[in-house]
Amino acid sequence: MPIHRVPPERPCIGLVLTGGGARAAYQVGVLSGILDLIDPDHRPDQDNPFQVICGTSAGAINAAALACRANQPHRAIDHLVALWESLHTHNVYYSDAPRLIRTGLQWLGMLGLGWLGPRFAHYAPHSLLDNEPLVKLLARTLNFRRLQTNLSDGKLKALAVTATAYTTGEHLTFYQSESAIKPWTRTLRRAVACTIGVDHLMASSAIPFVFPARAILTGGKSLWCGDGSMRQLAPMSSAIHLGAEKIVVVGTNYYDEVRSDMGGLKPEYPNLAQIAGHTLSNIFLDSVSMDIERMERINELLAQLPPNGLQSQSLRPISTLSIAPSQSLDDMALHHLEQLPRAVRTLFRVLGVSPKSAEAAEAAGGALVSYLLFEASYTQDLIKLGRADSLSRAGEVKAFFKEWSQ
Numbered sequence: 001m002p003i004h005r006v007p008p009e010r011p012c013i014g015l016v017l018t019g020g021g022a023r024a025a026y027q028v029g030v031l032s033g034i035l036d037l038i039d040p041d042h043r044p045d046q047d048n049p050f051q052v053i054c055g056t057s058a059g060a061i062n063a064a065a066l067a068c069r070a071n072q073p074h075r076a077i078d079h080l081v082a083l084w085e086s087l088h089t090h091n092v093y094y095s096d097a098p099r100l101i102r103t104g105l106q107w108l109g110m111l112g113l114g115w116l117g118p119r120f121a122h123y124a125p126h127s128l129l130d131n132e133p134l135v136k137l138l139a140r141t142l143n144f145r146r147l148q149t150n151l152s153d154g155k156l157k158a159l160a161v162t163a164t165a166y167t168t169g170e171h172l173t174f175y176q177s178e179s180a181i182k183p184w185t186r187t188l189r190r191a192v193a194c195t196i197g198v199d200h201l202m203a204s205s206a207i208p209f210v211f212p213a214r215a216i217l218t219g220g221k222s223l224w225c226g227d228g229s230m231r232q233l234a235p236m237s238s239a240i241h242l243g244a245e246k247i248v249v250v251g252t253n254y255y256d257e258v259r260s261d262m263g264g265l266k267p268e269y270p271n272l273a274q275i276a277g278h279t280l281s282n283i284f285l286d287s288v289s290m291d292i293e294r295m296e297r298i299n300e301l302l303a304q305l306p307p308n309g310l311q312s313q314s315l316r317p318i319s320t321l322s323i324a325p326s327q328s329l330d331d332m333a334l335h336h337l338e339q340l341p342r343a344v345r346t347l348f349r350v351l352g353v354s355p356k357s358a359e360a361a362e363a364a365g366g367a368l369v370s371y372l373l374f375e376a377s378y379t380q381d382l383i384k385l386g387r388a389d390s391l392s393r394a395g396e397v398k399a400f401f402k403e404w405s406q
Contacts, residue, residue: 010403012157014244015050015066016236019057019229020252021207021280021371023329025084025379027062027250029386030323032077034248037394038401039074048073048150049404051157052244054173056228056235059252060161060204061138064196068147070156083141084379089341091137092374093129093211097343103128104347126212129372131202138198147196151178158242159196162228163203166213171231172223173238174200174216184241188231191241192218204228207280210372240318246400250386251324271352277330277367321400326389329382330366336378337369344372 017027039046048070055063062080069076089095106125150156158177165172173191175181183191194200203214203225213224239247337345337355345353353365390397 011245012051012243013049013401013404014052014054014236014239014242014247015063016239016247016249017053017055017059017063018235018249018251018253019059019205019227021058021205022333022374022379023252023325023370023382024058024062025087025382026252026325026329026386027059028077028080028084029383029388030250030390031066031386032081032383033387033390034397034401035074035077037391037397038404042074044072044074046073047404048155049401050248052160052239052242053156053158054160054162054238054242055204056162056232057205057207059250060201060228063159063161064142064144064147064201067150067156067159068143070150071146071153081383084383085376087374087376087379089344089372089374090133092134093131094133095341095344097346099130100343100347103130127206128210131205131211134205135198135202138201142198144195144197147176151176154178160191160238160242161196161200161204162232162238163200163206163216163225164228164230165218165223165225167221167223169231171228172216172218172225173241175238175242177242181242186237189234189237191238194218207371210280236318236320244318246319247321248400249320249322251322252329254325254328254330271365273348273352273365273368276351277365277369277371280367280371319400321396323386323390323393325385326392327385328366329370332381332385333370333373333378334366336373336375336381339375339377340369340373 015031017024020026035049036042038049050066050070050073053063053067053070055061065080065083066073066076069079094100103125147156147159151158157179158175158181160173160175163172163174164170169188171189173189174194174196175191176194176196181193183193185191199214199216203216204227205211206213206226208226208230213226215222216225217223236247236249334355337348337353340348348365348369351365351368353369
């Protein structure tokens with residue numbers, strides 16, 4: 001009689017996508033490489049390897065796109081690659097001269113006349129840039145009804161996106177799942193079960209001062225929310241709460257962003273572009289490495305317990321695979337600066353951005369540009385880098401997904 005082998009039980013694998021504006025194109029390249037490594041034949045009937053998908057800021061947009069097509073993971077990645085490779089600045093925020101000039105005059109007016117009284121507050125601008133075009137792009141690109149179908153059909157366990165509530169100061173995790181998962185609460189952190197939509201993605205990606213906050217109805221109250229990267233102390237926490245046993249984390253920060261001292265005895269005073277870029281880098285400075293270090297220490301402690309010693313589901317070993325850029329994205333962005341619309345280039349140059357050599361990327365404002373350069377030439381290079389970085393770690397990737405590949 002033929003022997004029927006029972007396939008090994010697959011662990012629940014979570015995917016965590018951090019923030020980074022235009023840098024999030026890198027994540028798509030990484031995921032493309034991972035899927036090719038674990039399913040080189042591109043079988044149409046293959047299951048989605050990521051049962052729990054969590055995203056922050058632009059990573060939330062990638063997460064939602066994957067979740068909406070969780071029934072066809074290869075097509076989901078192909079769709080994201082095509083989207084990012086054809087992206088232009090005007091698809092994300094208004095980049096024409098009249099709008100940018102009007103916003104600039106509003107800021108100048110507020111700074112120059114704001115002292116006269118609160119009657120001028122009505123005219124104060126909400127942000128430097130208007131990302132309303134992104135709303136239209138997401139509305140015609142994402143099918144949230146399909147997301148619910150994938151949850152109902154078991155193709156996906158949960159989707160979560162994070163945001164920061166300016167109103168209360170809390171870090172919020174909005175999640176949608178088919179099974180009843182009790183919302184969790186920690187210090188300055190709260191989970192909210194809801195039906196995720198475009199507004200949640202816009203709130204999660206509302207970079208402070210750069211893009212406007214979004215109002216989200218939560219618990220019967222409307223909360224103004226901004227980028228989820230702020231106050232994100234434990235990036236992997238949401239995936240663990242939602243049931244992930246193994247976690248893949250795709251970041252957008254180059255691990256060696258600290259540069260050697262280039263200023264000499266009397267360095268130049270940092271320009272606005274440097275300060276803004278440094279501020280954004282701190283907002284998007286994911287604490288994944290610290291989170292992974294904590295996780296490894298917890299795993300070591302749990303390994304000392306007897307097999308029957310784990311009484312709580314909240315205490316379980318979690319294995320992780322983290323992939324981040326192997327080179328500075330600031331340097332890459334400056335090489336594509338001229339691809340930006342003229343009005344945006346002019347605005348950046350007023351702030352201090354200049355196309356200097358890669359060795360002076362920090363002084364040239366490369367960090368600021370790397371987050372807001374939504375142009376195809378740049379995003380295509382990011383996708384290529386992401387794919388190369390994942391393929392270069394083929395052995396680790398295959399070992400991590402060994403149960404899923406069998």
